[in-house]
Amino acid sequence: MNYRVPQPVPQVILDDVRGAQKMLSGVSRVTAMEGSRHLSALTGSPVHLKCENLQRTGSFKLRGAYVRIAGLRPEQRAAGVVAASAGNHAQGVALASSLLGVRSTVFMPVGAPLPKVAATQEYGADVRLHGQVVDETFLAAQEYADRTGAVFIHPFDHRDIIAGQGTVGLEILEQCPEVRTILVGIGGGGLAAGVAVAVKALRPDVRVIGVQAAGAAAYPPSLKVGHPVSIDDPNTMADGIKVGRPGDVPFVIIGELVDDVRTVSEDALSSALLLCLERAKLVVEPAGCSTVAALLSEPELYGGGPVVAVLSGGNVDPLLLQRILRHGMAAAGRYLSLRLRVADRPGALAGLLAVLSVVDANVLDVSHVRTDPRLGLTEVEVELHLETKGPEHCAEVARSLHGAGYKVMS
Numbered sequence: 001m002n003y004r005v006p007q008p009v010p011q012v013i014l015d016d017v018r019g020a021q022k023m024l025s026g027v028s029r030v031t032a033m034e035g036s037r038h039l040s041a042l043t044g045s046p047v048h049l050k051c052e053n054l055q056r057t058g059s060f061k062l063r064g065a066y067v068r069i070a071g072l073r074p075e076q077r078a079a080g081v082v083a084a085s086a087g088n089h090a091q092g093v094a095l096a097s098s099l100l101g102v103r104s105t106v107f108m109p110v111g112a113p114l115p116k117v118a119a120t121q122e123y124g125a126d127v128r129l130h131g132q133v134v135d136e137t138f139l140a141a142q143e144y145a146d147r148t149g150a151v152f153i154h155p156f157d158h159r160d161i162i163a164g165q166g167t168v169g170l171e172i173l174e175q176c177p178e179v180r181t182i183l184v185g186i187g188g189g190g191l192a193a194g195v196a197v198a199v200k201a202l203r204p205d206v207r208v209i210g211v212q213a214a215g216a217a218a219y220p221p222s223l224k225v226g227h228p229v230s231i232d233d234p235n236t237m238a239d240g241i242k243v244g245r246p247g248d249v250p251f252v253i254i255g256e257l258v259d260d261v262r263t264v265s266e267d268a269l270s271s272a273l274l275l276c277l278e279r280a281k282l283v284v285e286p287a288g289c290s291t292v293a294a295l296l297s298e299p300e301l302y303g304g305g306p307v308v309a310v311l312s313g314g315n316v317d318p319l320l321l322q323r324i325l326r327h328g329m330a331a332a333g334r335y336l337s338l339r340l341r342v343a344d345r346p347g348a349l350a351g352l353l354a355v356l357s358v359v360d361a362n363v364l365d366v367s368h369v370r371t372d373p374r375l376g377l378t379e380v381e382v383e384l385h386l387e388t389k390g391p392e393h394c395a396e397v398a399r400s401l402h403g404a405g406y407k408v409m410s
Contacts, residue, residue, distance in 0.1 A: 012159045012253060014201035017166035017194065020067045024167055027099065028063050031055050033175040033308070038279050039292070043299040046306040048176055049276075049292075052168060053284045053314030057123065059240070060168055060191055060312050061092030061155070067164035068153055069096050077102045082150040084108075084141035086134055086239055087116035088313050089155040094123035105150060107141040109134055113317035134242075156190030157247030166194030172308050173199060179206055180305025183291035185312050186210040186219055186261065187241035189250030195310070196257035210254065210261040211290045213238045217263045222246050223255055237324060238269055240287025240313055262301075268293035270328035276311070277325070285316040286324060333391035336361070337384070339409040340401065344370065344380040352382065355404045361397050362387040381409075 032051045039047035052060040069081055080103035083093040090106045097104035106125040108117055110132055121127050130140040145152040154161065168191065172182060182199060184192040192210045199206050212219055216234035222245075230245040246254070254261075264272075272292035276284040284292075291309035295302060316324070329335035342348040349366070356363060365385040375381060388394050401408055 012162045012166070012193070012197050012249070014198060016159065016163040017170060017198045020063070020160075020163040021167045021170055023067055023070055024063055024164065027066055028167070029055055030171055033172075034280060034282070036280060038275065039295050039299075039307075039309075043295060043302045043307060045180070045303050047295065047302075048179075048306065048308045049280060049282070050168065050172055050175075050308050050310045051282065053282060053288050053311045057088070057091040057095050057119070058313055058315040059088040059092065059288070060165055060310075061088045062095055063092075063167055064156075064161035064164035064190060064194070065089065065092035065153060066096035066099065068158060068160040069093070069100050069102055071160050072102070072151060076151050079149040079151060080104065081153050082107070082141050082145050082148075083153045083155070084134065084138040085155060086112050086137075087120075087315050088240055089153075090116065090120045090125065090127075091123055091315070093153050094120045094125035098124035105141075105144065107131075107137045107144070109137050113320065115317060116315060119315075135244075154247075156188030156193075156243075157249050159249060161190050162194040162197070162250060162253070164194070165191040166198040168310060169195035169198030172310075173202055176306060176308055178306050179203075179308050181207040181209060181302055181307045183209050183211055183294055183302075183307065183309045185238075185241050185287055185290040185310065186212050186254070187216075187243040187287065188245075188247040189219070189254050190247065191310070191312060192258060193250035193253035196253060200257045207259045208257065209294070210258050211294045212261060212263050213241055213269065213287075213290060214263040214265050216242045216244070217261075218244055218246055219251075219254065219261045220263065222251060223261065226255075227251075236269070236286070237266055237320070237327075238286035238290060240285055240315075241290060242287075262294050262298065264290055264293040264297055266327070267331040268297045270324050271331050272296055273316075273321075273324055274328035274332065282311065283314045283316065283321075284311050285313050288313040329387075333394050334388055336386040336388050336394050336397060338386070338398075338401075339381060339383045340406045341375065341379045341381050341409070342406070344378050348380075349382065352406065355400055355406070356384075356386065356397065359393075359397050359400045360389075361393070
């Protein structure tokens with residue numbers, strides 16, 4: 001890609017990342033590297049998963065937050081720190097502050113998942129719920145910083161944050177020295193920028209590829225015009241990378257050092273989450289498995305040598321996980337919803353279920369509608385949710401229903 005964007009922003013170099021690694025010794029975990037036979041077979045190259053979902057606080061965010069707060073002057077520490085986040089950065093700042101004996105205040109959106117709010121509080125932060133969207137939460141946190149003198153800890157747009165996140169890249173080179181391609185999810189860009197600084201300084205031959213959710217992909221248009229631009233209303237289930245504008249500091253680094261930025265669909269994200277859960281036995285949030293989604297979407301791009309996909313986080317709300325799993329099963333052809341009409345008489349539903357039994361479709365839920373004015377006097381609409389075995393099985397179910405005389409409406 002090699003977009004060069006000269007801007008007066010602080011630079012981050014390998015020595016910064018190495019210094020951060022020393023600072024994080026005994027604080028952050030050297031997370032595991034797990035092989036994936038399924039993804040290796042799909043791409044034709046060995047694929048390894050860098051499990052930052054198993055990091056303390058459940059994501060890589062602790063690394064950068066700790067380095068940033070540890071670097072504050074004594075008078076800044078005394079004033080405390082403030083952050084704004086829907087989850088991962090909040091927990092990273094809260095734990096880092098507690099470890100360093102610094103008072104922390106974290107603003108979170110009113111609709112933030114309760115488990116993330118509770119975890120942030122348990123790590124020691126004073127949590128304040130404000131705003132319906134993260135932009136409003138950011139504004140409240142910055143106003144608090146201006147009013148109280150607390151230091152605002154940005155989630156990605158600071159050289160210390162980037163240096164801390166770059167320690168992931170150093171660990172990858174140590175754990176998989178033969179790596180040829182590294183995939184990293186991108187929101188604001190702190191993790192990808194840090195990994196690129198570390199990796200390209202030591203192994204310029206290694207490809208570093210960023211991954212964004214298609215509904216929140218601010219980097220491709222920004223790189224095209226040569227400066228950060230905002231996108232309107234970013235929309236994705238991957239809230240960890242749901243950022244409408246690249247950070248100024250990581251943008252320059254990514255433009256210089258990252259080889260490509262790919263985008264992935266919502267279906268690919270949900271399928272990747274399901275694969276991580278079923279095949280790797282790893283709980284990964286949608287943003288965290290964006291790299292796996294990229295491998296599933298375009299496996300032909302990643303041949304020619306070992307691949308490392310960074311699983312950046314595992315903090316997913318159980319209710320969201322339930323919806324995503326259903327979405328992932330539907331995308332994989334393993335969940336089928338349909339509506340059809342049957343005669344409103346005893347035994348009609350039993351006959352329908354008998355057809356489904358023959359083709360081994362597992363019925364998860366059944367509902368009846370009798371009050372729709374479009375229905376005839378002797379009709380009832382039945383909505384079915386079925387567990388299936390894949391796209392071919394879905395087609396078989398549809399053929400069987402059609403052959404039995406049922407008209408499927410959806």
